[in-house]
Amino acid sequence: MSGGNGKSYAMETELVLANHKDSFNSSIVPLYQSATFKQPSLDDMGEYDYTRSGNPTRTVLQTHLSKIMKAEYSFVVTSGMTALDVICKLLDAGDEVIAGDDLYGGTDRLLTISQYDTTNTKLIKSKITKETKMIFLESPTNPLIKVVDLQKITDYAHEINPDCLVVFDNTMMSPVLLTPLDLGVDIHYESATKYLNGHHDLMAGVIATNSKKIADDIYFAINATGSGLAPFDSWLLSRGLKTLSIRILQQQQNAIKIAEFLSKLGLKVRYPGLKEHPQYELHKSYTKGPGAVLSFETGSIEISEKIVSNCDLFGITVSFGCINSLISMPCRMSHASIDPAKRLERGFPEDLIRLSIGIENADDLISDLTDALKIAGAIKEVDGNLINLLK
Numbered sequence: 378m379s380g381g382n383g384k385s386y387a388m389e390t391e392l393v394l395a396n397h398k399d400s401f402n403s404s405i406v407p408l409y410q411s412a413t414f415k416q417p418s419l420d421d422m423g424e425y426d427y428t429r430s431g432n433p434t435r436t437v438l439q440t441h442l443s444k445i446m447k448a449e450y451s452f453v454v455t456s457g458m459t460a461l462d463v464i465c466k467l468l469d470a471g472d473e474v475i476a477g478d479d480l481y482g483g484t485d486r487l488l489t490i491s492q493y494d495t496t497n498t499k500l501i502k503s504k505i506t507k508e509t510k511m512i513f514l515e516s517p518t519n520p521l522i523k524v525v526d527l528q529k530i531t532d533y534a535h536e537i538n539p540d541c542l543v544v545f546d547n548t549m550m551s552p553v554l555l556t557p558l559d560l561g562v563d564i565h566y567e568s569a570t571k572y573l574n575g576h577h578d579l580m581a582g583v584i585a586t587n588s589k590k591i592a593d594d595i596y597f598a599i600n601a602t603g604s605g606l607a608p609f610d611s612w613l614l615s616r617g618l619k620t621l622s623i624r625i626l627q628q629q630q631n632a633i634k635i636a637e638f639l640s641k642l643g644l645k646v647r648y649p650g651l652k653e654h655p656q657y658e659l660h661k662s663y664t665k666g667p668g669a670v671l672s673f674e675t676g677s678i679e680i681s682e683k684i685v686s687n688c689d690l691f692g693i694t695v696s697f698g699c700i701n702s703l704i705s706m707p708c709r710m711s712h713a714s715i716d717p718a719k720r721l722e723r724g725f726p727e728d729l730i731r732l733s734i735g736i737e738n739a740d741d742l743i744s745d746l747t748d749a750l751k752i753a754g755a756i757k758e759v760d761g762n763l764i765n766l767l768k
């Protein structure tokens with residue numbers, strides 16, 4: 378079968394090549410919707426016995442993901458939060474852990490640990506000690522779109538404590554734009570609910586590492602708790618994954634146009650693809666692109682609510698990474714679980730609107746936003762020019 382010769386190809390090619398051993402030579406990976414597997418004999422367990430411990434459909438997906446994530450080992454679990462929960466099981470009670478202060482809302486809810494502005498490399502360095510066992514990083518953060526100096530923090534943490542595990546949430550970039558294990562990160566995880574699958578028809582999480590010890594511990598936790606991804610979801614994710622590159626590149630191309638449109642209107646836009654982003658150069662230095670999530674402010678919660686409510690193509694939806702464009706107000710939706718006082722302290726604008734750009738036609742998306750901005754009273758058209766009314 379093509380791609381079975383052990384040769385490595387470019388990302389776009391690897392994404393569509395998933396090797397499997399099917400006795401009928403099926404073109405795509407077969408779905409083994411079976412909880413159990415018969416043993417060849419009483420003395421021989423065979424390759425698979427029980428789906429909680431292993432399933433051929435899941436194995437094919439994991440092998441495929443290892444190639445995509447440039448990892449020795451990878452695992453798929455029932456959601457991104459499950460991935461984080463499994464990783465937390467590598468810790469012992471009382472271990473010193475550091476995390477960023479603009480992490481995903483659900484991560485924030487799960488972790489009650491020291492959180493700092495991880496874009497402040499100097500500050501983070503001052504917090505890392507020989508006792509630090511784990512560091513959680515995410516970049517660009519969501520929805521404030523802050524960029525972390527991943528290489529510097531990873532190198533410094535390993536210098537201070539070679540056993541410190543640097544854990545990176547790569548959900549916003551996906552392996553098409555960043556493979557963080559290449560930068561020396563110990564564990565790369567992602568919510569596959571977002572870009573990896575891309576169609577919002579399943580929930581999944583992936584964990585990847587180059588360390589056999591970490592991989593063994595992670596497998597132990599997954600097998601012991603039964604958090605491995607179900608066969609059907611593994612099969613669906615295998616299908617979604619094949620179009621990852623083409624989706625991301627189209628979404629990113631659209632996002633760049635939309636960010637430029639909003640920025641030209643004089644709105645405060647947060648997007649690492651705009652030169653005005655304070656960490657434009659840093660982000661560019663270690664990723665292959667700015668991605669397709671951006672946020673902007675209007676200065677008024679009421680106007681923001683009206684914009685969100687009056688879009689037609691942008692669905693009011695939590696989450697991101699779908700082929701369809703999505704719009705949300707994080708303070709009212711995904712980040713509502715963060716205490717309002719904590720949001721204020723972190724400089725979280727309550728009027729912030731987040732856009733996750735899909736694969737639609739960019740002009741249609743811009744026209745949809747223009748209509749919503751007009752209805753909300755944020756802009757008006759004078760002699761064919763759009764005038765910002767918010768200033």
Ligand SMILES: *Cc1c(COP(=O)(O)O)cnc(C)c1O
Binds near residue numbers: 458459548568
């Ligand atoms: C969505 C998300 C998660 C959680 O993943 P689920 O699949 O929803 O459990 C974790 N991190 C980031 C950055 C996310 O966007």
